[in-house]
Amino acid sequence: MVQLASSQKSFSAAILNWYDAHARKLPWRSPPGMQPDPYHVWLSEIMLQQTTVVTVGPYFEKFLNLWPTVHALAAASLDDVLTAWAGLGYYARARNLHKCAIAVSIEFGGQFPKDRDNLLSLPGVGPYTAAAISAIAFDKPEVVVDGNIERIVSRLYRITTPLPAAKKEITEFASKIMPRRRAGDYAQALMDIGATICTPRTPNCAACPVSRHCAAFAAGDMAQFPVKAPKKVKPTRRAVVFWLERSDGAVLLRRREEKGLLGGMMEFPSTDWGEETLSIEMAIMRLFPAHFQALAGQAAQKSLVRHTFTHFHLELQPVVTSLEAPDETILPGGQWVKPEEFGSYALPTLMNKVARAVAKG
DNA sequence: GATCCGTGGTC
DNA sequence: TGACCAAGGAT
Numbered sequence: 127m128v129q130l131a132s133s134q135k136s137f138s139a140a141i142l143n144w145y146d147a148h149a150r151k152l153p154w155r156s157p158p159g160m161q162p163d164p165y166h167v168w169l170s171e172i173m174l175q176q177t178t179v180v181t182v183g184p185y186f187e188k189f190l191n192l193w194p195t196v197h198a199l200a201a202a203s204l205d206d207v208l209t210a211w212a213g214l215g216y217y218a219r220a221r222n223l224h225k226c227a228i229a230v231s232i233e234f235g236g237q238f239p240k241d242r243d244n245l246l247s248l249p250g251v252g253p254y255t256a257a258a259i260s261a262i263a264f265d266k267p268e269v270v271v272d273g274n275i276e277r278i279v280s281r282l283y284r285i286t287t288p289l290p291a292a293k294k295e296i297t298e299f300a301s302k303i304m305p306r307r308r309a310g311d312y313a314q315a316l317m318d319i320g321a322t323i324c325t326p327r328t329p330n331c332a333a334c335p336v337s338r339h340c341a342a343f344a345a346g347d348m349a350q351f352p353v354k355a356p357k358k359v360k361p362t363r364r365a366v367v368f369w370l371e372r373s374d375g376a377v378l379l380r381r382r383e384e385k386g387l388l389g390g391m392m393e394f395p396s397t398d399w400g401e402e403t404l405s406i407e408m409a410i411m412r413l414f415p416a417h418f419q420a421l422a423g424q425a426a427q428k429s430l431v432r433h434t435f436t437h438f439h440l441e442l443q444p445v446v447t448s449l450e451a452p453d454e455t456i457l458p459g460g461q462w463v464k465p466e467e468f469g470s471y472a473l474p475t476l477m478n479k480v481a482r483a484v485a486k487g
Numbered sequence: 488g489a490t491c492c493g494t495g496g497t498c
Numbered sequence: 499t500g501a502c503c504a505a506g507g508a509t
Binding site for chain 1: 500502507
């Protein structure tokens with residue numbers, strides 16, 4: 127470790143040389159030597175939180191087309207932002223993205239702050255994203271530590287403390303080996319290397335520009351790092367979900383609560399997501415008690431929809447029914463939408479799975 | 488520090 | 499096929 131710290135210059139030079147020759151061409155990156163648009167950097171960094179480059183690509187292009195500037199995004203409605211974000215997941219990011227755009231547009235006159243501390247005050251911008259924006263968009267020498275860099279550093283030093291407890295230790299090592307110049311390129315280089323060479327399962331050390339600095343490579347136990355705390359088992363939750371159709375073909379949707387899981391997104395009405403399995407009749411009684419007689423006889427089950435969230439499995443039992451009745455007697459906040467219009471609504475992937483199950487069988 | 492928060496790809 | 503994983507943040 128001491129040897130590596132003393133060879134910081136050789137290490138960072140190898141990283142930057144590798145980047146000059148192998149940098150990935152990504153939609154949000156500017157040509158070599160050009161300063162990127164801070165709006166593009168911010169937008170991409172928010173989208174890339176816990177999300178792969180391949181998944182983000184089309185969403186990044188869509189958002190830039192819809193809202194070319196931070197002012198345009200700030201002027202959009204939250205519902206339009208959620209609709210455009212639908213499918214990307216972690217919807218608090220979209221809510222905070224909108225809040226942040228308004229803050230930058232109003233409080234900072236449309237100019238993103240350049241320093242880490244001011245960036246940290248923005249909604250949805252945490253330690254990683256603040257450092258990344260400051261380094262990449264403004265070339266500030268900030269210590270950028272994401273999951274890739276955690277993995278690289280933990281292998282360089284064979285850090286045995288499990289994550290996330292090792293975060294502080296890793297950040298200190300990362301700080302010691304980073305260069306003073308080209309901090310943005312350096313951070314992106316490490317992330318590229320982490321994504322393509324120093325991968326989680328079987329790293330391609332033969333292609334790594336800094337394998338000679340790596341303790342885990344020397345020991346031959348790269349795959350043992352980073353050490354992570356054990357994970358908890360996911361419980362399974364179940365519910366009955368209703369595809370309630372009107373004679374004109376429109377289907378009943380409602381908006382979820384502003385906060386929490388799938389916050390602010392649209393959904394097909396369902397019973398509460400709990401541990402126990404509910405009968406169709408019981409589900410109708412829970413959600414549409416005033417129309418039990420009209421619904422119970424004609425309810426048709428479709429194939430079970432399985433979906434896994436970060437911390438639980440979900441099994442939704444779709445039920446197809448039809449109903450003609452005054453709206454106010456059906457469901458508070460319900461909204462009738464024709465399936466061909468679903469694309470312009472903020473439907474998360476789970477609900478599109480339900481629609482698919484209903485259409486098939 | 489622990490928990491909550493999506494989704495699609497991979498082995 | 500199911501667990502693991504990905505450019506984390508908020509509470």
